[in-house]
Amino acid sequence: MVKKLNKVDAVIVGSGWAGGIVAAELTKAGHKVVILERGKDKKHEDFNGTKDELRYSQRYDLMQNLHKETITSRGDLSETALPVRNNVNARLGENTGGAGVHWNGWTFRWLPYDFEIYSKTVERYGKGKIPKDSTMQDWGVTYDEMEPYFDKFEKTAGISGEENPLGPPRSDKYPNPPLKTTPAINLFQKASTELGYHPYRMPGATVSQTYQNPDGETINGCVYCAFCEEYGCNFGAKADPIGTVLATAKKTGNMELRNGANVTRVSHNGKRATGVIYVDTSTGQEYEQPADIVVLAGFVFSNTKLLLLSKIGTPYNPQTGKGIIGKNFTGHFSNLSTYIGARGFFEDKKYNLYMGTGSLGSTLDDFAGDNEDHTNLNYLHGFEIHFSQLGARPISNNQVPVGTPTWGKEFKKNSLHYTNRNLFITSQTAFLPNKFSYLDLDPTYKDALGNPLLRVTVKYLEDDINRSKAGVARCEEIMNKMGADIVDVDKVADDLQFDHKFYTDHFIGGVIMGASPANSAVNTYSQMWDMENLFVVGGSSFPHTGNYNPTGTIGAFAYRAAEGMNKYLSEGGLLTQQVQVKNA
Amino acid sequence: MTDKHTDDDKQTKDDKTYDPSRRRFLKNTGMVAGGVVGGSFLGGLLTNKFTQKNETATKSGMEHATDFQEALQFFTRREDFAVLQAATEQIFPKDENGPGAIELGVPYYIDKQLAGQWGVNARDYRQGPFVPKTKPSERAEEKRGEQSILDRGSIFLLGLRVMNQESGKRFNTSFDKATEAQQGEILQDLQDGKIKMNGLLSSEFFFLLHRSTLEGAYCDPLYGGNKNMDGWRMKEFPGAQASYMGVIDSEDFVKMDPVSLENYQGH
Numbered sequence: 001m002v003k004k005l006n007k008v009d010a011v012i013v014g015s016g017w018a019g020g021i022v023a024a025e026l027t028k029a030g031h032k033v034v035i036l037e038r039g040k041d042k043k044h045e046d047f048n049g050t051k052d053e054l055r056y057s058q059r060y061d062l063m064q065n066l067h068k069e070t071i072t073s074r075g076d077l078s079e080t081a082l083p084v085r086n087n088v089n090a091r092l093g094e095n096t097g098g099a100g101v102h103w104n105g106w107t108f109r110w111l112p113y114d115f116e117i118y119s120k121t122v123e124r125y126g127k128g129k130i131p132k133d134s135t136m137q138d139w140g141v142t143y144d145e146m147e148p149y150f151d152k153f154e155k156t157a158g159i160s161g162e163e164n165p166l167g168p169p170r171s172d173k174y175p176n177p178p179l180k181t182t183p184a185i186n187l188f189q190k191a192s193t194e195l196g197y198h199p200y201r202m203p204g205a206t207v208s209q210t211y212q213n214p215d216g217e218t219i220n221g222c223v224y225c226a227f228c229e230e231y232g233c234n235f236g237a238k239a240d241p242i243g244t245v246l247a248t249a250k251k252t253g254n255m256e257l258r259n260g261a262n263v264t265r266v267s268h269n270g271k272r273a274t275g276v277i278y279v280d281t282s283t284g285q286e287y288e289q290p291a292d293i294v295v296l297a298g299f300v301f302s303n304t305k306l307l308l309l310s311k312i313g314t315p316y317n318p319q320t321g322k323g324i325i326g327k328n329f330t331g332h333f334s335n336l337s338t339y340i341g342a343r344g345f346f347e348d349k350k351y352n353l354y355m356g357t358g359s360l361g362s363t364l365d366d367f368a369g370d371n372e373d374h375t376n377l378n379y380l381h382g383f384e385i386h387f388s389q390l391g392a393r394p395i396s397n398n399q400v401p402v403g404t405p406t407w408g409k410e411f412k413k414n415s416l417h418y419t420n421r422n423l424f425i426t427s428q429t430a431f432l433p434n435k436f437s438y439l440d441l442d443p444t445y446k447d448a449l450g451n452p453l454l455r456v457t458v459k460y461l462e463d464d465i466n467r468s469k470a471g472v473a474r475c476e477e478i479m480n481k482m483g484a485d486i487v488d489v490d491k492v493a494d495d496l497q498f499d500h501k502f503y504t505d506h507f508i509g510g511v512i513m514g515a516s517p518a519n520s521a522v523n524t525y526s527q528m529w530d531m532e533n534l535f536v537v538g539g540s541s542f543p544h545t546g547n548y549n550p551t552g553t554i555g556a557f558a559y560r561a562a563e564g565m566n567k568y569l570s571e572g573g574l575l576t577q578q579v580q581v582k583n584a
Numbered sequence: 585m586t587d588k589h590t591d592d593d594k595q596t597k598d599d600k601t602y603d604p605s606r607r608r609f610l611k612n613t614g615m616v617a618g619g620v621v622g623g624s625f626l627g628g629l630l631t632n633k634f635t636q637k638n639e640t641a642t643k644s645g646m647e648h649a650t651d652f653q654e655a656l657q658f659f660t661r662r663e664d665f666a667v668l669q670a671a672t673e674q675i676f677p678k679d680e681n682g683p684g685a686i687e688l689g690v691p692y693y694i695d696k697q698l699a700g701q702w703g704v705n706a707r708d709y710r711q712g713p714f715v716p717k718t719k720p721s722e723r724a725e726e727k728r729g730e731q732s733i734l735d736r737g738s739i740f741l742l743g744l745r746v747m748n749q750e751s752g753k754r755f756n757t758s759f760d761k762a763t764e765a766q767q768g769e770i771l772q773d774l775q776d777g778k779i780k781m782n783g784l785l786s787s788e789f790f791f792l793l794h795r796s797t798l799e800g801a802y803c804d805p806l807y808g809g810n811k812n813m814d815g816w817r818m819k820e821f822p823g824a825q826a827s828y829m830g831v832i833d834s835e836d837f838v839k840m841d842p843v844s845l846e847n848y849q850g851h
Contacts, residue, residue, distance in 0.1 A: 049849035051824035054803040058795075059702065070709040073728075082728055085709045089729040180833045223827035350837035354821050355828035394802035394821040406775075407675040407794055408768065416681050416818055420837060445711060500728050 002286045011291035016098025018538040018558040019297035020241035025562035027254035036261035039095030047232030053393040060087035064094040069447040073500040090502040097241040104358030105205030108548035111369040112143035131463045140515030141524040153555030157239035158211040161203030166365040188387035191481035204359020205239035215248040226391020228358030266310040273534040296536045303540040304510030305454040328433035330545040332506035335499045341426040341475035344484025350420040353392040361388030381430035383471035427471025430547040458498040511540040515579045525564030525575040657699035666760040667744040682818040690800030693809030703737040720777025732784040743789035816842040824848035
């Protein structure tokens with residue numbers, strides 16, 4: 001028997017950045033909100049004494065426990081998908097604060113080109129430049145319209161940074177100055193500048209000085225202790241949902257957060273969402289939480305799966321190209337879009353690589369988005385190139401020059417020798433959507449509650465491989481200029497295929513936005529076209545993956561969505577007009 | 585490859601005995617938080633100053649307390665454990681830089697891990713159908729992560745026994761008694777997926793063996809590996825330091841004595 005609970009103004013699924021921002025904005029406006037989080041209760045106290053590489057970086061203590069639920073993966077429509085069984089291959093967020101707890105804090109504004117990618121590409125290069133099989137589209141909103149929301153998120157999270165010399169216009173500077181610098185970062189910046197590029201310090205949420213955000217929440221100054229990625233911050237010095245937006249929502253007295261609440265369906269009557277059904281993971285009891293508006297703010301996989309299980313919207317069909325739910329799955333893939341580049345080994349200089357912080361680094365935009373003229377290039381969009389000093393921990397950092405065995409005497413000697421003598425430059429490349437890469441329900445494998453797992457299909461196109469090759473070549477150029485004695489460059493094969501790793505956590509799409517229901521599931525306020533009191537917020541709404549980490553842009557769109565929800569709760573109706581679109 | 589270790593990089597060999605009071609003293613003086621440039625200064629000063637105290641601590645029974653943990657939780661046959669010891673030492677051998685896997689406690693570390701949630705794949709998706717891999721491939725996209733129905737404990741038992749059988753077949757002796765070169769040959773064939781195992785590729789077993797060996801060498805000593813933090817000393821990794829605020833922008837390499845979680849969490 002499903003127990004029916006008392007109705008609230010809004011029920012939010014997921015307590016990460018997207019859910020937390022929506023909760024803060026709705027509760028500040030006086031609305032009663034319940035957040036349902038399937039993971040554990042976490043507070044900053046849980047991260048005291050957290051500096052344990054084995055527990056957090058090798059055993060993935062803060063990541064989604066795949067025992068209960070995972071995804072299946074395949075590289076082509078003709079293959080049988082297999083489950084991703086181990087966190088080694090899927091590092092997804094879970095628990096209060098979601099992946100916003102264990103991120104590195106890199107906070108970018110995606111580009112004006114991203115939001116109008118189809119129109120701007122056709123305008124500059126003509127329709128012939130759009131790759132065959134591409135499903136790229138405009139997002140239905142412009143950078144100028146998004147600018148105030150970017151600014152708002154940066155101020156909530158205390159982003160520390162400096163002006164990007166090639167960046168789009170800003171209404172204000174970053175709320176905090178950049179973090180300190182290191183000899184390795186200086187070397188990267190010097191070499192890049194000498195090559196004529198425009199490096200600037202990584203904008204980030206490991207905050208450079210103690211800061212109070214506009215909601216009155218305090219984020220401490222970072223002490224560079226080097227345990228950020230995969231860890232909760234020991235010092236409250238990394239902006240996360242727990243210390244900012246969830247704290248803000250809690251203070252209003254209008255928010256209740258329930259942990260161990262695993263949502264399985266959106267309840268609806270075909271026209272309106274009436275609430276959600278969830279299972280209490282301690283007792284197995286099913287509850288219905290009725291609400292005036294329902295907000296799905298889980299990860300890409302959860303949002304898409306919930307719509308498919310609830311039979312809301314038309315599932316995307318890769319054979320016919322019809323349908324929308326699950327369409328345009330994209331991301332930063334380990335062997336294509338990030339974690340590849342050029343590694344330099346230096347004989348005469350040791351760097352303090354064990355020190356660092358999540359957002360410590362430098363990046364450059366000379367090849368980002370459409371900053372380069374792509375007329376004579378064999379790909380669209382581009383890449384940012386960065387060097388970062390996150391803090392190299394000993395189990396995971398045993399880099400040796402190519403040709404060294406991976407174990408034994410020579411391995412040990414070289415891995416010790418080069419521990420503080422190797423630097424890595426990465427290009428993070430965009431990934432454009434194609435008609436073969438999408439999400440649907442797996443026909444075979446089930447989760448712990450008996451629901452189908454979500455199935456992921458990813459295919460790389462020639463365009464993606466060409467972009468990746470170009471990025472790696474620039475990394476090599478800069479590393480050579482930095483004067484490394486040995487430079488090892490990752491190879492990108494012509495026939496490179498998806499490696500079934502879901503390691504970056506930068507996965508995008510499935511419930512995409514646009515200016516018309518003809519090519520999108522939600523409008524630019526993350527409101528479902530087909531069900532106007534249902535909002536689906538987060539990276540699931542982005543029609544492609546740009547060349548930066550997504551969180552800054554997810555934060556901006558969550559603020560926009562929350563503004564729309566507050567308006568909807570007082571006035572009702574669709575928040576944007578449908579328009580005819582060119583590439584529907 | 586030339587090895588250009590400077591004097592500053594050399595290990596302080598007589599600086600192995602763990603003594604929390606020494607670390608706390610350092611913290612209180614502010615030397616760690618503020619950072620000290622130049623390893624020989626820090627290492628030399630403190631080693632000399634506290635050698636006497638370390639010896640006293642040893643005599644008073646600290647070493648015996650450590651030894652209580654060196655018994656088997658998972659393995660039941662000494663011969664399996666002997667193969668594990670020999671294999672991990674081949675992967676991470678004792679050399680002029682410092683101790684190898686056995687001295688660092690790696691085999692006992694792995695035994696403890698296999699007895700716990702990692703050994704039974706407690707965090708992994710474990711529903712079928714299972715489609716184990718049947719042929720080794722260098723192509724990343726064909727690797728697809730772990731797909732075996734066997735849990736890691738079973739994989740280790742299977743793998744270590746296959747290594748022993750292989751050694752018997754090829755060299756007429758058990759793996760742990762084979763020569764270094766013979767052990768190396770079997771390990772290489774395991775890594776290359778050339779040795780037949782039921783239910784998974786030998787390269788998959790080798791991946792777990794290799795990874796857990798490095799874990800045991802460099803994990804916090806609370807897990808039974810990285811004994812006396814000597815793995816970290818070789819690696820010049822200072823462990824659970826509270827802050828690098830004062831030294832993050834230093835031009836020179838900064839060498840610090842490591843701090844364990846027992847110490848870091850215990851105040």
